[in-house]
Amino acid sequence: MRSLRSRLTLCLLVGSGALLALGGFFLYRVIDSRLESDFDQQLVAKARSLALLTEMADGVVWVELPEEGMPEFAAGGGAEFFQFWFADGRVLRRSNSLGSRDLPRISSKLSAPSDAAQMWDAPLPDGRPGRMIQVTVLPRIDDHPEGEGSEAGAEVRFDPAGPKATLVLARGRRDLDRFLAETKIWLGVSFFFLLAGLAGLVRLSLRLGLAPLSRLVDRIERLDAGSLGERIDPTDVPAEISVVVQRVNDLLARLETSFAREKAFSDHLAHELRTPLAELRAATEVGLRWPDDPVSVAASLEDARAIGLHMERIAENLLALARSESAQEAPVEEEVPLRTAIEEAWRPLARAAAERKIELRNEIPEGLSVPTDRAKLGLILANLFDNAVVHGTPGGWVACRALPSNNGSSAKAPLGLEVSNPTADLSSNDLPHLFDRFWQKDPSRSGPHAGLGLPLVASLGRALGLAVAAQLVAGDLRIRLTKVE
Amino acid sequence: MRLLLVEDSQRLRSTLERGLRKLGHAVDAAADGREGLWLATENTYDAIVLDLLLPEIDGYSVLKQLRERGKTTPVLILSAKDLVEDRVRGLDLGADDYLVKPFAFEELVARLQALGRRGHQVASPALVVGPLTVDLAARRVWCEGREVRLTAREFSVLELLALRRGEVVSRRDLWEHLYEFEEEAASNVVDVLVYSMRKKLESVDGGGAARLIQTRRGQGYLLDEAPAAPSGEAAAEGAP
Numbered sequence: 001m002r003s004l005r006s007r008l009t010l011c012l013l014v015g016s017g018a019l020l021a022l023g024g025f026f027l028y029r030v031i032d033s034r035l036e037s038d039f040d041q042q043l044v045a046k047a048r049s050l051a052l053l054t055e056m057a058d059g060v061v062w063v064e065l066p067e068e069g070m071p072e073f074a075a076g077g078g079a080e081f082f083q084f085w086f087a088d089g090r091v092l093r094r095s096n097s098l099g100s101r102d103l104p105r106i107s108s109k110l111s112a113p114s115d116a117a118q119m120w121d122a123p124l125p126d127g128r129p130g131r132m133i134q135v136t137v138l139p140r141i142d143d144h145p146e147g148e149g150s151e152a153g154a155e156v157r158f159d160p161a162g163p164k165a166t167l168v169l170a171r172g173r174r175d176l177d178r179f180l181a182e183t184k185i186w187l188g189v190s191f192f193f194l195l196a197g198l199a200g201l202v203r204l205s206l207r208l209g210l211a212p213l214s215r216l217v218d219r220i221e222r223l224d225a226g227s228l229g230e231r232i233d234p235t236d237v238p239a240e241i242s243v244v245v246q247r248v249n250d251l252l253a254r255l256e257t258s259f260a261r262e263k264a265f266s267d268h269l270a271h272e273l274r275t276p277l278a279e280l281r282a283a284t285e286v287g288l289r290w291p292d293d294p295v296s297v298a299a300s301l302e303d304a305r306a307i308g309l310h311m312e313r314i315a316e317n318l319l320a321l322a323r324s325e326s327a328q329e330a331p332v333e334e335e336v337p338l339r340t341a342i343e344e345a346w347r348p349l350a351r352a353a354a355e356r357k358i359e360l361r362n363e364i365p366e367g368l369s370v371p372t373d374r375a376k377l378g379l380i381l382a383n384l385f386d387n388a389v390v391h392g393t394p395g396g397w398v399a400c401r402a403l404p405s406n407n408g409s410s411a412k413a414p415l416g417l418e419v420s421n422p423t424a425d426l427s428s429n430d431l432p433h434l435f436d437r438f439w440q441k442d443p444s445r446s447g448p449h450a451g452l453g454l455p456l457v458a459s460l461g462r463a464l465g466l467a468v469a470a471q472l473v474a475g476d477l478r479i480r481l482t483k484v485e
Numbered sequence: 486m487r488l489l490l491v492e493d494s495q496r497l498r499s500t501l502e503r504g505l506r507k508l509g510h511a512v513d514a515a516a517d518g519r520e521g522l523w524l525a526t527e528n529t530y531d532a533i534v535l536d537l538l539l540p541e542i543d544g545y546s547v548l549k550q551l552r553e554r555g556k557t558t559p560v561l562i563l564s565a566k567d568l569v570e571d572r573v574r575g576l577d578l579g580a581d582d583y584l585v586k587p588f589a590f591e592e593l594v595a596r597l598q599a600l601g602r603r604g605h606q607v608a609s610p611a612l613v614v615g616p617l618t619v620d621l622a623a624r625r626v627w628c629e630g631r632e633v634r635l636t637a638r639e640f641s642v643l644e645l646l647a648l649r650r651g652e653v654v655s656r657r658d659l660w661e662h663l664y665e666f667e668e669e670a671a672s673n674v675v676d677v678l679v680y681s682m683r684k685k686l687e688s689v690d691g692g693g694a695a696r697l698i699q700t701r702r703g704q705g706y707l708l709d710e711a712p713a714a715p716s717g718e719a720a721a722e723g724a725p
Contacts, residue, residue: 267566270566270567271538271565271566274565274585274587275494275497275586277586277587278497278565278586278587278588279496279497279500280587281587281589281590282497282504282587282590283496283500285504285589285590285591286500286501286503286504289590290507293507296503296507299503300500303496303500306496307496442540444493444539444543445538446493446494446538446539446540
């Protein structure tokens with residue numbers, strides 16, 4: 001998986017490189033165009049200057065060019081070249097640098113006007129690369145053939161009907177080509193240096209820009225089961241990822257709660273199983289140590305039996321809970337008379353309730369029945385009553401009443417059932433834990449219950465489509481089982 | 486040994502009380518942390534067996550308060566909590582041993598005896614005093630290679646005398662070693678036990694070993710390798 005940093009680096013470098021290359025290309029084109037244009041303009045200006053030196057008098061045409069004043073046309077390296085032709089093809093004049101050689105020309109264009117210059121690239125006679133211009137020359141009429149010189153301000157005249165000549169001027173362009181080539185090289189080198197600098201800048205920028213993200217990743221990597229209580233400071237991260245941090249913190253909080261719940265479950269389970277096992281082992285070992293002592297053996301056996309019954313209850317509740325949660329037993333629905341079901345569930349506990357002077361207040365109307373699973377409802381009621389009898393206030397009561405439906409109609413179709421009893425031990429902080437497995441109010445877990453009754457009630461309630469909730473109202477614990485709409 | 490058992494499980498508490506008493510130990514028992522702390526503070530025990538999950542005051546707090554009050558009684562934690570951090574916490578708070586439930590009764594007894602020996606700076610479970618060999622682990626006594634059959638309480642008297650050999654042990658100390666907090670016994674019960682023990686030793690070797698147990702008037706008893714003269718105090722106070 002490619003990293004965000006490498007992806008951003010690649011995108012930024014490719015994008016920047018393309019822009020730099022495009023910029024370099026256009027810059028080169030501008031320089032090239034400008035230099036070529038300047039070169040051509042200079043060539044045109046020089047060709048026109050030479051053309052103006054062509055004179056005619058009495059039908060004779062000549063070029064009034066003192067070559068000693070124009071050393072660029074002298075023979076030698078780096079020279080420029082020119083050549084005049086008459087219209088009939090005869091050579092009027094050559095530059096000294098040309099010697100007896102000829103410049104190439106475009107013969108078909110002789111009738112073109114003198115300012116219609118034509119230019120092209122071609123090798124010079126000495127082999128150098130060059131550029132050539134061809135112009136048509138209209139000789140200037142010389143009014144003073146005897147060499148008296150023209151008067152200042154005298155008008156320059158041409159005879160359009162007179163003879164015409166052709167001038168080809170050639171100049172070497174090696175310097176220009178070399179400069180353009182060097183420019184191209186420098187632009188290329190600059191491109192690579194800029195690209196390298198840009199790469200460094202991109203890496204630095206990304207490292208600085210992504211530093212908060214890297215710190216966040218390091219922080220998250222260090223999190224383990226032992227540091228779930230820690231939180232990431234949302235003010236220390238950029239606004240773009242503060243939402244992520246908030247979500248991570250929320251997730252950590254949920255994980256911490258889950259781990260704590262899981263640990264508490266394991267601790268409680270260990271205690272609920274280890275303590276009776278310890279009791280059983282100690283009882284049997286002490287009994288076996290003194291087998292000839294009938295009192296000791298009898299006490300050990302009695303303890304072993306009581307421990308067995310206690311563990312049997314835990315196992316039954318755990319199995320019932322597991323069966324209920326795995327939905328192994330689908331509810332078998334039938335019309336169950338609610339008042340009778342309550343009396344049946346109370347009966348096995350009546351003696352224990354009487355010892356603690358706790359009475360049943362069955363406020364369910366006669367004849368009220370509910371469509372539900374009789375066995376599961378019985379188990380729910382038995383656990384609720386057992387809980388109330390063991391943990392309720394001595395001398396108190398256990399009240400059962402039907403909850404009317406939303407439309408306020410008669411209790412023939414109740415919304416649910418409420419079982420309440422006074423209790424002195426619970427506080428509102430305990431309510432969220434009431435339905436946790438193995439939860440007990442007393443942290444020493446010295447009570448007779450393992451803390452599986454109410455979780456079983458909640459689980460069975462879900463299987464029957466009932467929501468189970470607990471409230472503490474004026475010291476009374478109210479467990480409500482209501483139909484899930 | 487005189488032991489304190491602080492355990493909230495009534496069945497486990499009664500079983501351990503029964504077993505330890507049958508081994509000759511004096512056992513006081515408490516069902517919650519508050520009572521356990523009070524008993525441990527008010528009395529002198531050779532070892533305390535302490536559960537952690539207790540009503541009223543949990544075992545950690547009991548242990549912490551005991552040590553803060555300067556009580557150095559060896560404490561063995563007996564708990565269903567088996568995590569390393571639980572054990573480390575208990576030992577850090579001053580416990581001398583930690584045993585996880587469920588446990589073997591024999592192991593509990595052996596550990597308690599080891600704690601008792603450690604309290605008297607004795608490493609070996611077999612103490613040799615002259616011709617007497619007192620095996621604290623097996624709770625048996627040999628005199629010149631022949632076993633002497635002592636009752637559990639006689640053995641307890643000899644055990645304390647052997648653990649503190651060369652040192653005068655007061656009758657009160659012996660009494661506290663033998664009897665529990667709420668137990669009432671005759672005022673001369675220690676003297677009766679010593680008399681009975683001497684008789685049994687005399688029947689084995691003719692009186693040599695019996696003379697190792699010396700009576701110090703107004704102070705108590707002393708077990709030493711140098712026997713008292715037959716006509717000395719021991720003979721004079723041979724009978725209670």
